[in-house]
Amino acid sequence: MKSKRSDPLFALAIGALILFGLAPLIVMGWRLVNASEALGVLKDPRVMSLLGRTLGLGLSAAALAGLLGAPFGFLVARTKLPLGKLLGALGLLPFLIPPLLLATTWTQVTGLRGAPMTALLIGLSTTPIVALFTAKAAGRIDARREEAALLAGGRPALFAMEWPLIAPAVMAGCAFAFLFAIHDFALPDYVSSVGPKFNVFADEVFAVWQVDQDAPEAVATAIPLVLMTLAALLPALVLMRRGSMATIEGNFEAPKPLDLGAGRWPAFLFCLGFVVLGAGVPLGRLFWEAGGGPQGWSQVALGEAFAMAFELGRDDLRHSILFAFSAASLAVPLALVLGHRAERGGRTARFGLPLLVLLPLAVPAILYGIGTVLLWNRGGGFELIYSSGVLVVMMIIGRFLCFPTLVCQSGVASLNPELEEAAQLAGISPVKRLLRVVAPPLWPSLAGAWTLIFVLAVRELDAAVIVPAAKQTAMYRVFNAVHFGHSNYVAALSLLVIFVVILPGLLWALFSKRRMEILP
Amino acid sequence: MQPDVQLALQLSGVTINVGGEPLLGPLELSLVVGDHLLLVGPSGSGKTTLLRAIAGLGNVTGGVMHVLGQKVHAGPNSLISPQDRGVGLLFQGGALWPHMTVRQTLDFVLTASKVPRKERKQRREKLLELVELKGFDKRSVPTLSGGEAQRLALARALATEPGLLLLDEPLGPLDQDLRRGLLKSLDALSKELRLTIVHVTHDENEARSLANAVARLDKGKLEITQTDSSGSSSTHDPAPEPSREGDESA
Numbered sequence: 001m002k003s004k005r006s007d008p009l010f011a012l013a014i015g016a017l018i019l020f021g022l023a024p025l026i027v028m029g030w031r032l033v034n035a036s037e038a039l040g041v042l043k044d045p046r047v048m049s050l051l052g053r054t055l056g057l058g059l060s061a062a063a064l065a066g067l068l069g070a071p072f073g074f075l076v077a078r079t080k081l082p083l084g085k086l087l088g089a090l091g092l093l094p095f096l097i098p099p100l101l102l103a104t105t106w107t108q109v110t111g112l113r114g115a116p117m118t119a120l121l122i123g124l125s126t127t128p129i130v131a132l133f134t135a136k137a138a139g140r141i142d143a144r145r146e147e148a149a150l151l152a153g154g155r156p157a158l159f160a161m162e163w164p165l166i167a168p169a170v171m172a173g174c175a176f177a178f179l180f181a182i183h184d185f186a187l188p189d190y191v192s193s194v195g196p197k198f199n200v201f202a203d204e205v206f207a208v209w210q211v212d213q214d215a216p217e218a219v220a221t222a223i224p225l226v227l228m229t230l231a232a233l234l235p236a237l238v239l240m241r242r243g244s245m246a247t248i249e250g251n252f253e254a255p256k257p258l259d260l261g262a263g264r265w266p267a268f269l270f271c272l273g274f275v276v277l278g279a280g281v282p283l284g285r286l287f288w289e290a291g292g293g294p295q296g297w298s299q300v301a302l303g304e305a306f307a308m309a310f311e312l313g314r315d316d317l318r319h320s321i322l323f324a325f326s327a328a329s330l331a332v333p334l335a336l337v338l339g340h341r342a343e344r345g346g347r348t349a350r351f352g353l354p355l356l357v358l359l360p361l362a363v364p365a366i367l368y369g370i371g372t373v374l375l376w377n378r379g380g381g382f383e384l385i386y387s388s389g390v391l392v393v394m395m396i397i398g399r400f401l402c403f404p405t406l407v408c409q410s411g412v413a414s415l416n417p418e419l420e421e422a423a424q425l426a427g428i429s430p431v432k433r434l435l436r437v438v439a440p441p442l443w444p445s446l447a448g449a450w451t452l453i454f455v456l457a458v459r460e461l462d463a464a465v466i467v468p469a470a471k472q473t474a475m476y477r478v479f480n481a482v483h484f485g486h487s488n489y490v491a492a493l494s495l496l497v498i499f500v501v502i503l504p505g506l507l508w509a510l511f512s513k514r515r516m517e518i519l520p
Numbered sequence: 521m522q523p524d525v526q527l528a529l530q531l532s533g534v535t536i537n538v539g540g541e542p543l544l545g546p547l548e549l550s551l552v553v554g555d556h557l558l559l560v561g562p563s564g565s566g567k568t569t570l571l572r573a574i575a576g577l578g579n580v581t582g583g584v585m586h587v588l589g590q591k592v593h594a595g596p597n598s599l600i601s602p603q604d605r606g607v608g609l610l611f612q613g614g615a616l617w618p619h620m621t622v623r624q625t626l627d628f629v630l631t632a633s634k635v636p637r638k639e640r641k642q643r644r645e646k647l648l649e650l651v652e653l654k655g656f657d658k659r660s661v662p663t664l665s666g667g668e669a670q671r672l673a674l675a676r677a678l679a680t681e682p683g684l685l686l687l688d689e690p691l692g693p694l695d696q697d698l699r700r701g702l703l704k705s706l707d708a709l710s711k712e713l714r715l716t717i718v719h720v721t722h723d724e725n726e727a728r729s730l731a732n733a734v735a736r737l738d739k740g741k742l743e744i745t746q747t748d749s750s751g752s753s754s755t756h757d758p759a760p761e762p763s764r765e766g767d768e769s770a
Contacts, residue, residue: 416613416615418611418613418615419615419616419617421572421575421577421602421609421611421615422609422611422615422616422617422673422676423617423628423632424577424602424603425575425576425577425602425603425607425608425609425677425680426603426628426629426632426633426676426679426680427603427604427629427632427633427680428603428628428629428632429632432632436628437617440617440619441617441618441619
């Protein structure tokens with residue numbers, strides 16, 4: 001159903017997408033067009049080795065995320081696993097803990113660094129993405145289909161029937177894990193700051209920019225990374241679509257939890273093991289460090305560390321929360337308009353709009369940050385925006401708008417279009433239809449989209465190292481501090497950052513009876 | 521050609537596409553005010569598609585369509601938006617807004633129809649009385665039974681005071697008793713409000729008593745199979761004799 005009279009709203013949303021998300025890319029592209037000699041950096045033999053390393057890192061991290069995430073997601077969502085719900089919730093923590101903090105704690109615990117450690121940590125961090133995709137797909141298989149398969153050939157037949165339905169979702173999750181892996185700057189930078197150097201493209205782009213602030217060279221350096229990202233994103237989009245379409249039917253009957261039989265306890269141990277490795281170890285290490293660590297743990301030291309973290313990091317925490325809250329609150333209405341149009345606006349909009357919102361994610365975060373700086377660092381009236389937190393909020397919205405848009409698109413897809421058509425026939429205006437008919441049933445999706453942006457914004461570090469006001473955030477303070485060694489105050493501040501990240505999800509879990517929808 | 525003002529619906533050579541492929545047409549049909557047409561046909565023949573096209577929600581690709589004296593489609597161009605056609609549509613599954621109560625549902629539509637606040641309550645109560653849902657104001661939509669939900673959907677479709685009511689399998693999900701009750705309500709309503717009704721059903725016998733014409737849609741073609749002695753519905757003549765009801769009103 002096309003809603004042409006909602007064009008002003010759509011124009012506003014597209015305008016915001018162009019200004020916040022696409023303009024930095026256009027600026028960077030324009031710089032490169034005017035300095036095409038910069039493409040010469042691609043002839044550097046180092047490019048091939050960087051490409052190989054980045055690709056290797058992405059593939060290994062995605063493979064690990066797939067190997068752990070697919071069974072974890074299925075087990076917690078669909079089986080009678082002991083403490084399944086609790087493990088499912090705790091299994092999100094490795095994604096919520098900023099990757100840099102996973103790196104600082106695990107490298108301290110094991111002493112391992114270099115390529116395998118980088119891949120392992122990014123794999124752990126992105127496993128919950130695959131698990132979430134898997135859990136969602138597995139939960140959408142109709143109970144009658146399962147019963148038919150069970151009658152036909154027991155559990156083997158059941159899994160044989162389910163795998164093709166779940167596989168697209170698993171692959172889509174892996175594609176996103178790959179994406180996060182190849183764009184991460186802070187984690188590889190930290191892990192290889194001591195010992196064997198493990199340079200990846202994101203590092204190289206930052207290095208090129210730092211050496212002589214040469215934007216065209218930085219853009220040219222990033223071209224292989226952009227192509228690699230697009231190669232992962234396009235199949236992910238198709239797979240997400242296929243995954244969500246394959247399992248939905250009318251008169252849906254929710255599937256029942258499956259009995260694992262003798263495999264119950266091994267499955268429990270596997271899930272518990274993942275939670276311990278992905279969340280228990282980092283959080284435990286941070287608590288230990290905050291309470292004194294090698295000097296001897298004490299409650300007094302822990303209290304002092306938190307007091308100091310509050311004292312020194314209060315303003316940074318306030319900025320982090322303010323930026324994340326503002327970005328999430330502005331991004332969700334935009335995403336609702338864009339997601340709605342993407343779903344209801346015909347074939348071109350269905351594929352074109354998601355692709356457009358995904359473009360800012362296709363460029364390395366560092367490069368996106370550089371583009372934002374070049375766009376707004378023009379003096380005069382622009383200075384007000386450039387030097388303030390407004391730029392950080394704009395940057396977060398522009399870069400991450402794709403996630404809430406895809407979540408909203410998926411939410412709208414699950415709504416019967418006749419609900420809107422009935423309102424249209426009754427003469428309800430397009431804006432009212434969106435606010436009063438579409439938005440209320442999508443409340444769990446909107447809350448999930450809001451939370452996702454909030455989480456990504458508080459965790460954000462990769463583009464923030466470039467933008468001036470983003471250096472006043474708690475995550476940036478931690479990033480700076482960990483490079484100068486570990487102290488109990490840094491560990492306490494890290495725990496506070498993690499607490500801020502999980503706070504919205506915690507509040508939702510405590511006060512809402514419905515499940516939050518944070519996936520497309 | 522200027523259509524007769526007594527014509528509630530006129531299709532002249534209308535063709536309809538679905539998914540880029542031609543599904544229906546060219547279709548010819550004329551209904552005068554007060555007609556009640558039963559539209560039957562096998563599954564997938566395009567009955568719902570035709571209703572949606574009349575309401576302005578479908579993809580009309582050719583021909584001319586008049587609704588309540590207004591030209592609403594000429595060729596592929598929609599000339600009048602769905603909400604301005606004076607059409608009410610009872611969707612097959614009800615398509616009720618799940619987050620609203622009975623009262624909110626009707627108030628939402630009445631407010632959009634710019635019914636003054638003072639009259640709103642009165643109109644709402646009248647509608648609820650019509651569909652025998654008096655006292656259900658505070659019930660939320662998900663707590664309604666199948667029959668109650670269907671009656672609320674009917675009240676919602678009537679809230680805009682349409683001249684042409686399109687019913688898409690209104691009895692589909694109901695049991696025998698509820699079917700009879702709703703048929704009775706429909707009959708009373710159509711007489712009281714002088715509605716023209718196009719009624720899609722798969723059970724021709726059940727609703728036959730209400731209708732004065734039956735049309736069969738099959739393989740993209742529409743054919744009137746039965747009319748009563750004064751039946752005015754036609755699939756061929758764009759300017760038919762006025763019906764009994766039409767005569768009376770004239």
